[in-house]
Structures are given as structure tokens and as C-alpha cells.
Amino acid sequence: MSKKPPTINEATCGTSSGYTIHHRRGESPCGPCLAARRDYDRRRWAVKRASVAIEDGVRVPAIDFAELYLAAPIELQDRLDKRLGTITIDALIKAYDAYIDSTQKDRAS
Numbered sequence: 686m687s688k689k690p691p692t693i694n695e696a697t698c699g700t701s702s703g704y705t706i707h708h709r710r711g712e713s714p715c716g717p718c719l720a721a722r723r724d725y726d727r728r729r730w731a732v733k734r735a736s737v738a739i740e741d742g743v744r745v746p747a748i749d750f751a752e753l754y755l756a757a758p759i760e761l762q763d764r765l766d767k768r769l770g771t772i773t774i775d776a777l778i779k780a781y782d783a784y785i786d787s788t789q790k791d792r793a794s
């Protein structure tokens with residue numbers, strides 16, 4: 686059975702979960718989803734090869750994560766926006782801004 690052509694979804698295409706959505710619909714993956722899935726598989730393979738239990742990621746304090754996000758190249762920020770959702774990213778940035786404000790008030794006083 687041949688697969689249906691991919692339905693492009695701006696919100697999920699270009700992610701590994703977008704690849705899974707195409708698969709569930711019986712569609713061929715679009716190019717960006719296929720590339721994202723290959724990248725996901727490569728990451729998993731690299732982590733597995735390192736034989737360290739970090740397959741599900743690492744825990745990073747929220748403020749440190751926000752600082753890393755803000756320093757990240759735009760391509761990485763876009764990927765994190767898709768993975769975590771803009772509501773979560775916006776909340777992290779807001780918390781980071783509040784933290785910076787409070788540290789600057791401490792220095793001023």
C-alpha cells in the first residue's frame with residue numbers, strides 16, 4: 686500500500702512529532718519532518734552510545750534554561766519554541782526577566 690502525500694501543518698512540520706503524525710495518518714513524511722526524525726534518531730543514537738542515562742534529556746534550572754535560550758541561535762530558539770510551546774517559553778523568559786530585575790535592584794540598593 687502506497688502512502689498518501691503529506692499534509693503540511695505549520696505548527697508540527699519540521700519536528701519529530703510531526704513525523705509521527707504523518708505516519709499515523711498513513712502519509713509519507715514531508716522533507717522537514719523526515720529531516721527532524723533523522724536528527725532525533727541521530728541524537729538518540731549518540732546518547733545511547735555514550736551509555737549514560739540521559740535519554741530523556743537533562744534537568745536544568747528554569748532561569749539557567751531561559752538564559753541559554755536567549756543566547757541560542759534563532760534556529761535553535763525556533764526548535765525549542767516548537768518543542769516546548771510558546772506559552773512555556775514566554776513564561777520562562779518572563780521569570781528570567783523578573784529574576785534579572787530583582788538582581789539589579791539588589792545591586793542598586
Ligand SMILES: [Zn+2]
Binds near residue numbers: 699703717
Ligand atoms: Zn511534516
